[in-house]
Amino acid sequence: MAKTPLQFRHNGRDVALFVDGGTNLLVVLREMIGDMTPKFGCGQGGCGACTVLIDGEAHLSCLTLAETVGGRHIETLDGIKDGPNLHPLQRAFAEHFAAQCGYCTPGMLMAAKALLDRNPQPSRDEVVEAISGNICRCTGYEPIINAVLAAATGLRARA
Template sequence: MAKTPLQFSHNGRDVAIFVDGGTNLLVALRELIGDMTPKFGCGQGGCGTCSVLIDGELHLSCLTLAETVAGRSVETLDGIKDGPNLHPLQRAFADNFAAQCGYCTPGMLMAAKALLDRNPQPSRAEVIEAISGNVCRCTGYEPIINAVLAAASGGRARA
């Protein structure tokens, strides 16, 4: 089958790749662009670790056909830091021990960023709602919820 040319913005940089029909965005990002920050968890939208922002909205990249992002802006965990400085959410995750094995962390951070971008001062219930599509095996969620709340309050609050 002929490959399709595809152009989109990846963390603010224009990229052009050729994809097979039916390629999902996760595969395009990891295998064709080399951005390994979105993880492959279940491949069917059940775990959330492949989460990315498309035009600022949270999407599961494993369930998104790559061709649908043509001309759009895709943001992954790789793009949220500011040069050598971690994003406030990344800093808060580290300070609050919100990662253990780390496999869910990219998806948790993107879900949290999507929340804080539209609601900078969320309640605890809103944080829980925002990460409810993401599965974590290690942390018991509590440190993740606390990290998001801490990032929202400027990184000062703890637990």
């Protein structure tokens, strides 16, 4: 099978590699460039554990063909912190006990970040809608929703 050249930005750095046709973005991120923050959950787009931002929009990396991201900006959980400083969403998740087993957390955080980047003052219903594609089997969702709302408040206070 012929390899396809692929170039994109990953968490602010340029990446250039060759991929097999039909390879999904999750495989590229985890197996080819070593970013283990997007999680493999169901592999069918039903759980949200693999959520990443592509040009600022939340996408399921297990359903995204790698060859479609050429020239685009991919952001994963590994890219949202500022050096040793956690992103306000990460801090809020810790403070509100929004992560228990932690498996869904990267996808939840990325879906929440996409929301807060486009809407810094979301309502509770907007938070629920934004994370609705992400399954959590541990928290019951309330701590996650509260953490996102708290992060929004904190981000507005910093601005």
